[in-house]
Amino acid sequence: MLVGVSLRLMGDKMFKDEYKEKTDQIIAEAKQFKIDNNILYVEEQKTKFVIFILSDNYYAFRADFIKEILIVPKITYVPSSPQYIRGIISLRGDIESVIDISTLIALPEIELNEQCRLVIAQISDQTNTKRTGLLLTKLIDVLDIDNNKILPPLDLTSNSEFVEGGIYYDDKYVIILDLEKIFHKISA
Template identity: 30%
Template sequence: MGELMVSKTATEAGVDADEAGQYLTFDVGEERLAMSIDAVKEIIETPVITRVPMTPDYIRGVINLRGSVVPVIDLGARLGRGGITLTKRSCIVLVEVRVGEEGHVLGMLVDEVKNILEIPREDIKPPPEFGSEIRTDFIAAMGRLEDVFVIILNVDHVLSIQELAALQALRTEVAPSGSNAQS
């Protein structure tokens, strides 16, 4: 698979239900999910992930990305679907999440990236009030693809500010002394 550069900037992790756009679709377990392509920095093959002790189960560990320490979230575990079993199709979607003025690059481990789709404005619906196994604050919108809906994730909520603070502390703990672990 190699490294696939999708977008160099990540301005928003969510999506406005009144706005059409492009969405990266991917599988987590048996479920097809999506996120705004604007949130995606790049997609990489799954490298060696170093587990860090005393972190929540959904934090799979950290990877070395061109000299930077990047935390990796197991999206299956984060969404309550159980941890992802690594296969040759598993990959990491790198996203940039902003907290104030700072951008943080995080990896989200998924079972398989499918494709990039254009979803017309009229096919983007607000998230449901109930009826999903995913926390409703994780859902930015629902995208209709022919006769089925795909859940469009709100990356900022899936990776909350409190968790980002914990991840920043994690970066500091595992960064080799004298190196710059900033993303």
């Protein structure tokens, strides 16, 4: 009788040990799943882009640097300015410069029409904030792109100096322009 009870107790202990191993394994797997999920989440982070056309080609800027998008107001030409500067505008009473990115990246000058848009781009560093309007031939979209879908730059363009990478939008290859490099260039 006593022997039978002790065997049963031993059996219970073994069962409990096995069960604990099993639960530990479940928890470990759950933790691993959570870690994997976190990694997956990081990989699926998105970046917002402004997609537009310059001279029939698709381009994009990171939207972090874009403050607003406007219908092109009246631009006043400033004599003796470089060709890539189209002039100045009054933006709610403040004077802003207007830059034709096309000219800067060796494309034909933008011909103004009702499809053209002006994006106000702003970049700040430790010492100051620089802001300017950038002319676009046509605005296409503003959208989030998975970071893992951002491609390294292809060496296809003559303006690779300013190319940060590429994305596909609507089966079209879109060249991502690096606004910081553009700002650096026109500040130099």
